Amino acid sequence: MATQLSSKEDYESLLDKYDTWMFDCDGVLWRGDSPIDGAVETLNSSGKRLLFVTNNATKSRKNYKGKFDNIGAQVTVDEIYGSAYAAAVYISSVMKLPKDKKVFVIGMSGLEEELKEEGISFIGGTDSADNTLETFTLANFTLDPDVAAVLCGLDMRINYTKLSKAFQYLTRNPGCQFLVTNEDSTFPTADGLLPGAGSISAPLRFALGRDPISIGKPAKTMLDCIQAK
Amino acid sequence: MATQLSSKEDYESLLDKYDTWMFDCDGVLWRGDSPIDGAVETLNSSGKRLLFVTNNATKSRKNYKGKFDNIGAQVTVDEIYGSAYAAAVYISSVMKLPKDKKVFVIGMSGLEEELKEEGISFIGGTDSADNTLETFTLANFTLDPDVAAVLCGLDMRINYTKLSKAFQYLTRNPGCQFLVTNEDSTFPTADGLLPGAGSISAPLRFALGRDPISIGKPAKTMLDCIQAK
Incomplete structure (x- = not known):
């Protein structure tokens, strides 16, 4: 109370x-x-x-x-x-992602570092090929069958190529998991609010018509991770 | 039936x-x-x-x-x-946007052309300053008090700068209207589905916690516009 x-x-x-x-x-x-x-x-x-x-x-x-x-x-x-650390622990310890599978990342270098620390293979993220405003076409895209999860966090370099690739994996790779680091709609900066990780994942929620598994507060996943330590 | x-x-x-x-x-x-x-x-x-x-x-x-x-x-x-044409007609004839006010656009050149034809002032859209993956910071942003609406359509150059600016106008300019050309979650290309205009506007819906006025099908706005002709 x-x-x-x-x-x-x-x-x-x-x-x-x-x-x-x-x-x-x-x-x-x-x-x-x-x-x-x-x-x-x-x-x-x-x-x-x-x-x-x-x-x-x-x-x-x-x-x-x-x-x-x-x-x-x-x-x-x-x-x-x-939530970046907790997402990596979730993927390795709860999802138990097989070593030959990988994660498609919408997110920044901090998220990638935590995945690396847990030994998780990933594509997307800060890869320069995915950080572009050039027109994305499916004709030039090759689906990687080993992508078994899309992990989305706050990404200030969000773009149509990343969203389109994530959408392909989530609709075309059977059983591909949809994870978000957290669902905050905004986040506070020194000069005011900006769109948060929840808003960055919103296009995928909308296009898929389904909600992701969320790791951070108020979801219990990150707290379970703390309690286990 | x-x-x-x-x-x-x-x-x-x-x-x-x-x-x-x-x-x-x-x-x-x-x-x-x-x-x-x-x-x-x-x-x-x-x-x-x-x-x-x-x-x-x-x-x-x-x-x-x-x-x-x-x-x-x-x-x-x-x-x-x-829906680009219908959105322009809606802004000029239904909203009756005063001539000294303007629209912040998330969208591509076709949408801008229809706004120009209707004599509507706008910023954003294909402006090179807004088509960037550089880090957006509020410290470098000046709010334009004349922006009275944000109009969002399918934009294959969507990025964090456009989303952040639109979010500022919608939260800081009193009465700023939130319009979308249409709510399609995906659109069909020759090689499959890609995220549609509804998905592009989803970050703003999520960050604001409210839905926009939609112009295209199945909303009645575009059909009213046809019937009036």
Whole structure:
């Protein structure tokens, strides 16, 4: 049940009650590259076990570690859980993707790094052939029969070639899984809101008429991953 | 009520019954650039009043006339009703967009041509500044307060800059209208299905949490426009 905190004592009593605290990052610890007032000091002096949980899949845990370092927060990679990492763990440990199969990625380098760390083969993503505004035609496209999943995260280089290829895999490769790192419709930057990962995957949802498996909050998948550690 | 046609007489009796016939184009008269067997001969020898109604907003009526010419079908511009044309008529005649206001376009040159014909000011569309995969940041973006509508059609050069700008106009310019040429989730090409205009507008629907006004079939807007002529 939600409780309204008002006095200093209310806050202290809540802090005393729990040893482990989970924090969101974007919009909670920082907006873009600007730390939120007091956040760093609070983290460094908390004396608590801290975990950082983020739906933002454009960055790997190592990228996040660098971001924490930059703002002066003392955080280790093991304390960071991102939807990119959780998606990679889901594909290797829950889906148990066979080693000869691969993933078609709509997403950025942070997502690719986490897939590499888990030993998952992938195509798409930051491949220059897929980062183009040239006209996409099926006549010039060869379907890769080994693509067994499409994984979609926030991709600021989203384009018609990536969407069209993902759509081909999801409609033409039997059993191809449709996964999204998270379903956030927007994400907060230093200067305001921009379309989020949920919005980037929306064309595929609309074209397919079905919803993907979502990894990040509020889906349980990422939290299961944290609990297992 | 739908009737099953089986004999030659059934077809002849249906043909005798109506003087005006409306045809869809993509997937009915052609797939990509390949005419469908018998379509051209049927049109040229029908002796009926023919109208061609298409949701495809990547082409203007003049572009379509060229396409009919190429396959040898005798069709005039006045017989062609596209969702690009209908969207332009809707903006000028129904919305009555003031002359000092403008439209932000997600779409291709055919859509822009129809807006120009109706004397509607617009930005976005094929503008090279908006056809980029460079990172979009709000810090480098200036909101144009005169944008009073976002019009979204099939755009094979869709990208994060266009989506982000459209999202800013729809959330920050009070009363900014959200229009789509049509809601087709896919469209048929010679080699198979690709994501359609409805899928291209899906990120904005998802980010905004609301549906646009749709112009093409099955919405009534384009048919009202035909009936008024």
